[in-house]
Amino acid sequence: TQSTRPQRLLGAVQQNATRGDPRSVVKTIDQFCKHKEWAMNVGDEKGCILDSVVSELNPATVLELGTYCGYSTVRIASLLPPHARLITLEFNPHFAAVARQIIAWAGLQDKVLLVEGASGDWIPKMKEQFGVKTFDLVFLDHWKDRYLPDTKLMEECGLLRKGSVLLADNVVCPGTPDYLQYVRNSPRYNSQYFRSHLEYTKAEDGLEKSVFLG
Numbered sequence: 001t002q003s004t005r006p007q008r009l010l011g012a013v014q015q016n017a018t019r020g021d022p023r024s025v026v027k028t029i030d031q032f033c034k035h036k037e038w039a040m041n042v043g044d045e046k047g048c049i050l051d052s053v054v055s056e057l058n059p060a061t062v063l064e065l066g067t068y069c070g071y072s073t074v075r076i077a078s079l080l081p082p083h084a085r086l087i088t089l090e091f092n093p094h095f096a097a098v099a100r101q102i103i104a105w106a107g108l109q110d111k112v113l114l115v116e117g118a119s120g121d122w123i124p125k126m127k128e129q130f131g132v133k134t135f136d137l138v139f140l141d142h143w144k145d146r147y148l149p150d151t152k153l154m155e156e157c158g159l160l161r162k163g164s165v166l167l168a169d170n171v172v173c174p175g176t177p178d179y180l181q182y183v184r185n186s187p188r189y190n191s192q193y194f195r196s197h198l199e200y201t202k203a204e205d206g207l208e209k210s211v212f213l214g
């Protein structure tokens, strides 16, 4: 039977990356996507911006919307302090299965809780199921038409506090116009655009960092 792109990406990690070494997992995936097959990971250029936001924030509780193969999960988790936790949501069971193996290969399984299911179903259950109070950082990277409804849902569920940071991928390509308009015009957010490129391409893309003001 034919392999899938995530399976081929996992194979590359298992053959080339060092177990327990997140940086080698990240480098292997970027090499694979640059030279073999494009894949929708945040990539190394936007990944460096993600790293700087995470390092500056030093978050205790992080939510990632959209795991795919776990590339950005590994980038974020590798920068978290010892008792910090990252919850990542993925509703495609095949992608989730591959991501679990890549996160484990990086040795980060103790910092990461991968929840298999849809953001709209799980965001309202975060407090009761996982004892989450509020998120210090949310990385939005799932289907682009879900960024705005899920942001409103997080507000309604009291999952954001004064200073919580939303970091959104792909605000230019493929684009998230309704989300951008919301965070840039709402008095409840301070928003900033970090210009970059669509992963592994020359097309413009960027990350929007929005601080919730309470």
Ligand SMILES: C[S@@+](CC[C@H](N)C(=O)[O-])C[C@H]1O[C@@H](n2cnc3c(N)ncnc32)[C@H](O)[C@@H]1O
Binding pocket: 040, 041, 042, 043, 065, 066, 067, 068, 069, 070, 071, 072, 073, 089, 090, 091, 092, 095, 117, 118, 119, 120, 141, 142, 143, 146
């Ligand atoms: C662009 S990929 C994530 C890439 C990943 N953040 C990275 O940079 O390595 C988007 C993922 O979000 C998942 N997804 C889309 N909508 C979702 C939703 N509402 N709930 C959970 N997962 C979702 C898709 O199945 C897909 O795997």
Ligand SMILES: O=C(c1ccccc1)c1ccc(O)c(O)c1[N+](=O)[O-]
Binding pocket: 040, 041, 042, 141, 142, 143, 144, 169, 170, 173, 174, 199
């Ligand atoms: O939507 C796509 C897409 C559209 C068409 C073909 C392939 C991917 C995409 C492209 C780059 C991204 O960084 C990303 O997060 C996504 N995504 O699916 O969430």
Ligand SMILES: [Mg+2]
Binding pocket: 040, 041, 042, 141, 169, 170
């Ligand atoms: Mg993306």
